[in-house]
Amino acid sequence: VIAVLDFGSQLTQVIARRIRECQVYSKIYHYSTPAAQLKAEGVIGLIFSGGPQSVYAKGAPHPDPAVFELGVPILGICYGVQLMGHFLGGEVEKSKAREYGHGELTVRKPGKLFAGLPRKLRIWNSHGDKLTRLPPGFVATATSDNSPFSGIEDAKRRYYGIQFHPEVFHTERGVDIIRNFLVGVCGAQQDWTTRDFIDHAVDEIRTKVGSSRVILGLSGGVDSSVAAALLHKAIGRQLTCVFVDNGLLRKGEREQVESLYQRNFRVDVRVVDASRTFLRRLKGITEPEQKRKIIGRTFVEVFEKSLKAVGHADFLGQGTLYPDVIESVSIGNNPASLIKTHHNVGGLPARMKLKLIEPLRELFKDEVRAVGAALGLPREVVWRQPFPGPGLGVRVMGDITGAKLDILRNADAILQEEMMSSGYYYKVWQSFCVFLPVQTVGVFGDERTYDYVIALRIVESTDAMTADWAKLPHDLIQKISSRITNEVRGVGRVVLDVSSKPPATIEWE
Numbered sequence: 371v372i373a374v375l376d377f378g379s380q381l382t383q384v385i386a387r388r389i390r391e392c393q394v395y396s397k398i399y400h401y402s403t404p405a406a407q408l409k410a411e412g413v414i415g416l417i418f419s420g421g422p423q424s425v426y427a428k429g430a431p432h433p434d435p436a437v438f439e440l441g442v443p444i445l446g447i448c449y450g451v452q453l454m455g456h457f458l459g460g461e462v463e464k465s466k467a468r469e470y471g472h473g474e475l476t477v478r479k480p481g482k483l484f485a486g487l488p489r490k491l492r493i494w495n496s497h498g499d500k501l502t503r504l505p506p507g508f509v510a511t512a513t514s515d516n517s518p519f520s521g522i523e524d525a526k527r528r529y530y531g532i533q534f535h536p537e538v539f540h541t542e543r544g545v546d547i548i549r550n551f552l553v554g555v556c557g558a559q560q561d562w563t564t565r566d567f568i569d570h571a572v573d574e575i576r577t578k579v580g581s582s583r584v585i586l587g588l589s590g591g592v593d594s595s596v597a598a599a600l601l602h603k604a605i606g607r608q609l610t611c612v613f614v615d616n617g618l619l620r621k622g623e624r625e626q627v628e629s630l631y632q633r634n635f636r637v638d639v640r641v642v643d644a645s646r647t648f649l650r651r652l653k654g655i656t657e658p659e660q661k662r663k664i665i666g667r668t669f670v671e672v673f674e675k676s677l678k679a680v681g682h683a684d685f686l687g688q689g690t691l692y693p694d695v696i697e698s699v700s701i702g703n704n705p706a707s708l709i710k711t712h713h714n715v716g717g718l719p720a721r722m723k724l725k726l727i728e729p730l731r732e733l734f735k736d737e738v739r740a741v742g743a744a745l746g747l748p749r750e751v752v753w754r755q756p757f758p759g760p761g762l763g764v765r766v767m768g769d770i771t772g773a774k775l776d777i778l779r780n781a782d783a784i785l786q787e788e789m790m791s792s793g794y795y796y797k798v799w800q801s802f803c804v805f806l807p808v809q810t811v812g813v814f815g816d817e818r819t820y821d822y823v824i825a826l827r828i829v830e831s832t833d834a835m836t837a838d839w840a841k842l843p844h845d846l847i848q849k850i851s852s853r854i855t856n857e858v859r860g861v862g863r864v865v866l867d868v869s870s871k872p873p874a875t876i877e878w879e
């Protein structure tokens with residue numbers, strides 16, 4: 371195993387992710403993990419993560435000095451280089467200003483770390499202090515505009531240091547640098563796959579859960595679906611999933627969840643129909659944030675009540691992914707101590723005294739999809755478009771009624787059908803209909819109509835932070851439009867939203 375010692379960097383999980391990309395097995399360890407433990411666990415190489423501190427700061431995280439006697443290769447990244455300088459007899463200069471952003475690296479001596487890479491590389495820096503004198507035994511291998519010691523090595527002891535961050539996307543060929551260390555220097559095997567992740571996770575879940583029960587709120591989205599499938603593989607019927615029908619779901623959604631999980635996977639899924647409660651509380655509410663609050667609060671209430679019917683459980687399972695884990699790194703002993711979890715059922719576990727179990731916590735979205743696929747979840751689930759928690763509640767503009775929801779559901783089902791059959795469903799970020807409570811004049815047959823408007827919102831995006839409207843073929847748009855106006859009673863007009871985000875948001879409310 372490759373050990374990543376975490377010195378409190380926000381990027382530690384990204385390092386781990388890059389190692390998985392190289393198909394190498396790694397584990398993240400607290401920075402103070404005793405060298406003896408690392409040895410006992412069969413560590414074949416160490417990576418020191420970056421960190422927000424100065425090596426000189428009071429209480430700055432330092433490794434067990436004995437790690438330098440393990441005889442295994444070490445790669446120090448950013449703060450990790452400072453540590454090497456500090457512990458091995460170099461000099462680190464304190465600096466008040468941080469160097470942050472793009473830089474250019476010039477490789478002077480490729481050695482094993484930069485083997486096979488171009489002589490010039492764009493790199494990403496983010497550091498305060500810097501190394502000003504090499505520790506004995508080291509030579510400089512790469513320089514940048516700001517540092518003669520951007521890359522250093524002691525090939526004899528197999529110690530390597532880099533001042534920049536190879537794990538971030540902005541560093542060109544960063545993964546190759548990491549792979550060179552893992553494979554070229556440590557001799558790691560490249561055989562770690564999604565299957566291995568699943569086997570490990572299953573073992574861990576079984577150990578943690580023992581004979582207790584786990585409850586999971588299933589939404590039908592990718593994250594909770596994959597978490598459910600993984601937990602089910604590990605503990606079978608000790609898992610109970612609760613699916614709340616809030617009356618704001620899309621057409622057929624509840625039936626899909628029932629058939630997939632109950633019939634195909636034999637998961638214990640309890641469907642709670644709370645649609646009337648939700649709709650009653652939403653009656654007459656037009657303000658989007660107020661809708662969200664009501665929906666969120668009602669969900670927690672309904673979920674909590676349903677747990678009583680399910681019976682005692684010790685654990686709450688959640689499909690939290692790494693990007694949901696907001697790290698606010700603390701200063702002092704435990705860099706991870708202030709990590710907060712961002713989840714959909716806010717406040718629930720604390721109130722209910724449930725322990726959390728989050729088997730996807732270290733993964734990124736694409737990795738979660740790979741796990742889902744390996745567990746046998748269908749493509750429609752693994753590659754499902756994002757769907758907001760408040761559902762159609764924020765897609766019916768203004769006040770929500772059952773009749774408006776029905777119109778929206780029917781129009782949306784047509785859109786999804788056409789997106790699926792044309793293959794565009796998987797090519798765009800999101801595609802959905804919005805109900806506009808505006809009545810417009812039209813003709814149907816010989817009759818004058820006065821019906822509502824449906825807006826098509828179809829966007830491309832990579833992270834939902836920015837988005838652009840998708841330029842779908844006109845004949846596809848036309849087909850969707852004519853099917854909606856012909857097949858959905860109450861809709862007289864279809865419009866296409868051609869706004870990008872910003873300034874518009876993806877959802878209309």
Ligand code: XMP
Pocket residue numbers: 662756757758759760800834871874875876877878
């Ligand atoms: P906006 O509309 O802000 O949406 O551009 C960005 C992404 O977030 C989704 N979204 C939500 N998801 N609860 C959610 O779980 C919400 O209240 C919510 N509002 C927006 C939206 O679908 C898009 O993917």
